[in-house]
Amino acid sequence: MGCEFSNHQAPLPPRLRDAGPVTERNVLGDELEPCGTTPLTGFFRDGCCSTGPEDLGSHTICAVVTAEFLDHQRRIGNDLSTARPQYQFPGLVPGDRWCVTAVNWARALNDGVAAPVVLASTNEAVLRIVPLAALREQAVDVPADPGSLAP
Numbered sequence: 001m002g003c004e005f006s007n008h009q010a011p012l013p014p015r016l017r018d019a020g021p022v023t024e025r026n027v028l029g030d031e032l033e034p035c036g037t038t039p040l041t042g043f044f045r046d047g048c049c050s051t052g053p054e055d056l057g058s059h060t061i062c063a064v065v066t067a068e069f070l071d072h073q074r075r076i077g078n079d080l081s082t083a084r085p086q087y088q089f090p091g092l093v094p095g096d097r098w099c100v101t102a103v104n105w106a107r108a109l110n111d112g113v114a115a116p117v118v119l120a121s122t123n124e125a126v127l128r129i130v131p132l133a134a135l136r137e138q139a140v141d142v143p144a145d146p147g148s149l150a151p
Contacts, residue, residue: 003050026119026122041098043055059100061099061117062118064096065094067094109138
């Protein structure tokens with residue numbers, strides 16, 4: 001099952017409405033896979049690292065959060081451990097899969113505490129911000145064709 005953003009994309013002009021749902025792609029060029037449902041992640045809280053114009057933070061990296069990553073995020077002002085029910089945010093614990101913002105993940109990478117990444121669930125839109133090589137170095141999933149990880 002892939003991720004579609006037909007339920008949260010901007011309305012299409014009438015002549016394009018019959019095109020059906022649009023499937024987002026992952027950084028490997030395949031259909032974007034769900035990141036996590038327990039807790040329910042994603043900017044749109046649909047389980048996917050889908051993005052759109054309203055996602056100003058680019059919540060496009062599917063990360064498996066670690067204690068070090070969560071501590072780092074708290075230190076830079078992005079507390080991911082505390083529940084925030086008004087945003088349907090339960091608070092995270094190590095091991096949770098969560099769609100994190102590209103800039104904050106890159107900051108953690110630069111500080112040596114990047115969370116592992118699930119490439120199949122990481123949106124290709126992140127490549128405008130984070131190089132594929134950096135994501136590959138932190139990957140915890142292996143694609144069906146491992147040769148696709150070669151530079």
